[in-house]
Amino acid sequence: MPNTISGNAIARQIIRSGTSPAANYRAACIAKSDKDFINKLKIVEEELDETIHWIEIIDAANLLPTNKLSDLQNEANELYKIIRSSIITMRRKSDNL
Template sequence: MLRSSISVGANYRAVCRARSQAEYFATLSIMVEETDESLFWLELLVEADIMPKDKLGNLMAEVSALLAVFSTARKNTPNDKRK
């Protein structure tokens, strides 16, 4: 959980300093993957009854919102070959 969530922040910083569209897209893709992994770990904590959902619900909603923003940004990047 800690590694994936820290990676989101580090890669966000790298996206802001991207030297090319290709680098921007590649790093943004890593951000999407790491954000999704962070959400996975939060969901796992709830499903395994390690943490109650009422404690993590707001955080999970925030991570989901970030994932939506990053995914949309990636989809709207000119280097997106998946279109």
Template sequence: MSESIVGKKSFEFAVDIVNFYKKITTEKREFVLSKQLLRSGTSVGANIREALNAQSKMDFIHKLSISQKECDETVYWLELLFATDYISKEEFENLKNKALEILKMIRSIIITTKSKNS
């Protein structure tokens, strides 16, 4: 697995999400949508880390699949925050692009692992 790359990027993304959460709750006083973003955005890397300790290839794929879903959910919350004017276009595009990059990496790892599993 390209853990060093996807693991590093997902951790950096989680740090960005935590910092954005602190900003939006302080400056915009938004607590509901931002909490959902915080949970899903930090879960991406946590599930990638769990995948490293998987007990089997199927467990590995399962953990990465959860990470994939959390990453896609994070994009949803970013889109909703942008659509409701809680996040600037620049912040939105920056975070969304990082999430989509990680999402593509996760999907690629899952596909590669499944093809080797056959």
């Protein structure tokens, strides 16, 4: 990231949103109930979506070369899909109980 006010601000945001999903997933793994698990996964989903948003901004503003962002964007999108699928599965499971 460029050493500019906007570059530093975006870098801080993406570090925060990019590391938060792991901590929140860890919290989900020790959830007290299915509802608690789903709620914690929703936080993971939101943080991943925010990370994807910041990657898109970095790309659109040409703050980093696209080739440096593509792997990050692909990984964030894949994680988002996995978490989204897990939320749907858990909701179905909870509805059937």
